[in-house]
Amino acid sequence: MVTNLLPLRITDLELRRAGRRILGPISLTLEGRGITVVLGPNGSGKTSLLRAMHGLERLSAGRIDWACGEAVARARQAFVFQTPILMRRSVLDCIAYPLVLDGVGRRAARAAARAMADSVGLTGVALDAPASVLSGGERQKMALARALIRQPQILFLDEPCANLDNASTREIETVLLRESARGVRIVMSTHNVGQARRLADEIVFLFAGRLHEAAPAREFFAGPATPEARAHIAGDLPT
Ligand SMILES: Nc1ncnc2c1ncn2[C@@H]1O[C@H](COP(=O)(O)OP(=O)(O)O)[C@@H](O)[C@H]1O
Ligand SMILES: [Mg+2]
Known part of the structure; x- marks a missing residue:
């Protein structure tokens, strides 16, 4: 409930x-x-x-x-900061991170992260690349995906x-x-x-x-x- x-x-x-x-x-x-x-x-x-x-x-x-x-x-609740905090991880692992902290298995967390990346329009981006390669707009979408992943x-x-x-x-x-x-x-x-x-x-x-x-x-x-x-x-x- x-x-x-x-x-x-x-x-x-x-x-x-x-x-x-x-x-x-x-x-x-x-x-x-x-x-x-x-x-x-x-x-x-x-x-x-x-x-x-x-x-x-x-x-x-x-x-x-x-x-x-x-x-x-x-x-x-989740918070998206004006300047996203960049972790030294892949884009996918950055998005999956809150789920991993919650104890969700890595595979399931990464699958959910992939779906969430798609849902915020983070397309045409290599999700296994380091987050640091993303453009400003892509970083903000990544931050949004990470914020939404715990619903x-x-x-x-x-x-x-x-x-x-x-x-x-x-x-x-x-x-x-x-x-x-x-x-x-x-x-x-x-x-x-x-x-x-x-x-x-x-x-x-x-x-x-x-x-x-x-x-x-x-x-x-x-x-x-x-x-x-x-x-x-x-x-x-x-x-
Ligand atoms: N930790 C702080 N110490 C001193 N002044 C601060 C601090 N945080 C914010 N301020 C000041 O408070 C005011 C409001 O800041 P802020 O909430 O960032 O406004 P906005 O987001 O609307 O630009 C600004 O004048 C800012 O300089
Ligand atoms: Mg401000």
Whole structure:
């Protein structure tokens, strides 16, 4: 049976680093389904918020509560970092690695990894080659395959398409929409308004560490609540 991780409740969250408040106070609830896009210019706190949700940041104040226990929630989520961590292994073994850690046999893990590589469009690549030979777009697809291989209920992605060309960006977006349709809850950051328009069911707009707005995407784009959000949509803010 599937345990519900959601809603995720964030209450009065603050992160202070180097004597400065870099995030918050933020209160926010993430509900059941769809794609939440954390949108905002560079330095607005997107990465910090995603990392905090995933349990990677020490909270200076406030709480983050999953509907189920913390340990269960952590085991059922995956995180794709902006710059994929490259292991000194083959592409296939990188993708299979989380399954091997779970105790799945190497053969079965590699078979699953091969299927997952195919499913994220990592085609035309020698899967036995070292991961280090991959292009930027291929690395991001590999990271996505590795994140999906344990069938997470929630997938976090931090600027998954930063520095990628249009073709790779669209391929990754297609995979994200497909996974969302299959029921994977996606929480991702981007500074890219076009990507947010294409993917988001819900927008969480951050500016200078503050939560300006959390709203259904259609509502956000039709009538952003703050001048900063309006300016970001209009492209007036540095990205
Ligand atoms: N560990 C840290 N120590 C000090 N400042 C930090 C730390 N992590 C992030 N920051 C600062 O917090 C702000 C938000 O950063 P970040 O979450 O990376 O924003 P974004 O992902 O939206 O670009 C930035 O000004 C950044 O320099
Ligand atoms: Mg960031």
